[in-house]
Amino acid sequence: MHPRTVTPTAAARTRRRVRPGGVLRHGLAVVVALAFLAPLLWSVRVSLATPGDVYQFPPKIFGAWDFSHYPRAWAARPWLRYFGNTVFIAGCVVALTITTSLMAGFAFALMKFRGRGILFGLCMAVMMVPQTVLLVPNFVIAQTLGLYDTYLIQILPWAASVFGIFLMRQFFVTLPGELFEAAELDGAGVWRMLFSVAAPLARPPMILVALNSFMGSWNSFVWPYLMTRREEIRPIEVGLQTFYGAEGTDWNGLTAAITFTTLPVIVIFLFLQRYFVHGVYGVEGGVRG
Amino acid sequence: MTSTAASRRHRRRPLNSAWGYVLVAPAMLVFAVFSIGPTVFAFGISLFDWNYLNAAKSTFVGLENYLRLADLDRDPSFLQTMGVSLYFVGAMVIGGTVMSLALAMLMRRATKLMLAARASVFLAHVTPIVATSLVWIWIYNPRFGLANGVLHLFGMDSLDWLGSRSTAMISIIVYTLWHEVGFTMIIFVGGLATISGELSEAARVDGATGLKEFWYITLPQLTGYVIFVVVIGSIASLHAFTQFFMLTGGGPDHATATLGYQLYQQAFVFRKTGYGAALAVVLFTICAVLSLSQLRLSRRLNRTD
Structure with a gap:
């Protein structure tokens, strides 16, 4: 010693x-x-x-x-097209989800209007409906509305998210009321309060909502698989499944394709993982009601 | 004071205006068209012998699609489907909850290394199911797979993981646990961060050790989180689809045809839209009951807190 x-x-x-x-x-x-x-x-x-x-x-x-499997796998399918489709779809979904969550979260947290409680309850009820339940009726609806086999059917159903609205609302509820009283004295209307006062403060929940809907969009398979038919508008995971169907025995090429299609998700996650590993999901998901 | 308050109330304040409806309208419209409406519509479809090529030619059959659920001669019968589902859901809920709780306890301290370990476990959850199902198909390959390589190390015989009735479901469960446990672990990590250290310290002073302290002190404080994880876990496993589609296609011999997979098979492969819709209604009902009981339970817990 x-x-x-x-x-x-x-x-x-x-x-x-x-x-x-x-x-x-x-x-x-x-x-x-x-x-x-x-x-x-x-x-x-x-x-x-x-x-x-x-x-x-x-x-x-x-x-x-x-190293020869990567160029071979890359040449076998229109991957660039799949990537482009996925980025386009995911981009639209993220932009729309952020906007709708911001607006609805703001209204549910800070505004008073008749029926607010019922509408919020309805939002929460939507969470109870699993996606698989919706496959059959939405397939029929998509065909009736002429949305079958379009980009729109891959974007519109995901343009709003219960998780996003909930997270935004939880965040706005914690903001001090004086902030908006001050804005009101300055003569700000609802829109200015939302976009100049509330939105700039809401970066942390916005990142979570964006990440959540981006991952959901990038990883989605069943929906685009059933709702589209044309190769030119299909996203990356459907492309990967088609590749497996065609080249199911070339495991060098398949694992190469798995690697380059999954890498973007992993890179994005690694950049933003600090938002996950501290357990924010559980706390902000409002488990304790 | 009162006069200014009164005059302010007189003027319409921006946060009390009807703009609230405008702000919630886009989200509500999306939900109405693509979630709430279709749920009601699914019930409607389930009452028809639906013609998927021409909806106008569908015929109303009342509850016939539901009566078919009781038909035990169908292959697979609804009873068999529910049995397979129960196997999968039970294993996922019990295995998933225990594993993620254990991982959360193991990694609860926020050191650099622990944060990296949490990120590694969570990473699996982030990967697309199609892509990583393919990875596991190769791992489970009966002739060249890594899984049999591991068995080989321990001097055991090779298995036909996905091809035999007895191991197919277990293989899918192992894959799904690998994919999902990171998410529920993070929920428990969040839960552990909110509970007080004082109680545990007091218990330790009183001589409680490891397992005892966990069972009597830590776990009771996590009850809300456990209920949440159990409910979202059972809902997610009930309607899980992609890994079944990729790994086994419901086989061999319907051994892995869960409710979520059967729904797809009946509606989109056999084009029995009406029967598929009836299965969807059953799935919805089970999920709704589970969600509502979670709501009830956590409300009661909060009240007694």
Whole structure:
């Protein structure tokens, strides 16, 4: 044991000294994290392996590298078109969802009008309806309205989100009322209060809503798969499924396509992951009613 | 004071104006056209022998589509579908809740490493189901797959993961847990951040250790979160579709044909739109009951808090 002078920092350090359980916990967490990453890393490995190594048992981790599968997979389908469609659809969905959530969240949080409670209750009830229930009736409706096989049918149903409205409302409720009284004295109307006072403050929930609807839009499959037929307007995941249907046995090429179609989502998530890992979802999702 | 308040009330204040209706209108319109309306419409369709090529040629059959649900000779019968669903939902709810709670407890301290570990687990949830289902199809490949490679390491025989009746559902459950646990873990992490450390400290002073402290002190404070996770977990698993479509197509021999998958199969493959709509109504009813009971339970909890 060293003789030590007890400075405040040293005292703090002893108090926060790593307990033996702490090392074990961190070790276990690393193992769990790697186990969750393993399927994704494995997919990348297969996309860079030689065909000979892929069709071998037991699977080879330290085989040779082969970069030829990416250009081959890229050339096999109109990926650029799929990417463009997905970016266009997701962009529209995000812009519309942010706008509708901002407006409705503001009104439900701060404005007084008759029937507000009922309308908000109706919004919450929409959350109870799972998407699968809507497939059959919306298919019929889409055909009747002439929306079948269009971009619009891939955008409009997702132009509003209960999650978004709820999150915005929760945020606006916490803003001090004086803010809007001051704006009112300045002669601001509702729209100026919303877009010049409230919206600039609402960046954090806006990012969450945007991210949520972007991911939902990028990852969506059943809906565009059933509601569209033309290759030119279909999004990336439907394209990937078609590729699997056509080239189901070329696992080098398939894993290459999986990698380049999934990479954008992963990159965006990594940039914004700090908004998730602290558990905001649970707290702001208002679990405790 | 009173006179200014009165005069202010006299003037129409912007936040009390009818603009409120205009602001909620776009969102409400979307919900009305694409959610609320269709839910009612689904009930309507379920009363018809619906002609998917020409809706005008549909014939009203009353409750016939619902009577078919009781027909045990259908392949698969509704009873079998519900049994398969219950297997999947039960495993997902129990396995998912226990796993995500354990992960949240493990990673509850917000050190740099723990935050990175949380991000890695959550990352799986962010990936598209089509893409990662494909990854797992290859992992489950009976001849060259990684899953059998792992079995091989332990000296066990290879399995036909997705191709045999006994392992197909388990394989899908493992994939779905991998994909969903990150999300519910984050909900519990949020819950753990809100509970007081004082109680746990007091319990530790009284000599409670690890598991006991968790069971008697931590878990009761998380009840609201557990209910929430159980309910959203059961709803999500009931209508899960994409992983079944990709991994097994409901097979082998309907062993993985859950309610969500059957609905698609009946309505869009066999073009039995009316029967599919009846299944949708059943699905909606179950989900509504689950959501309402969650609302009830969490209200009661909040009142006793």
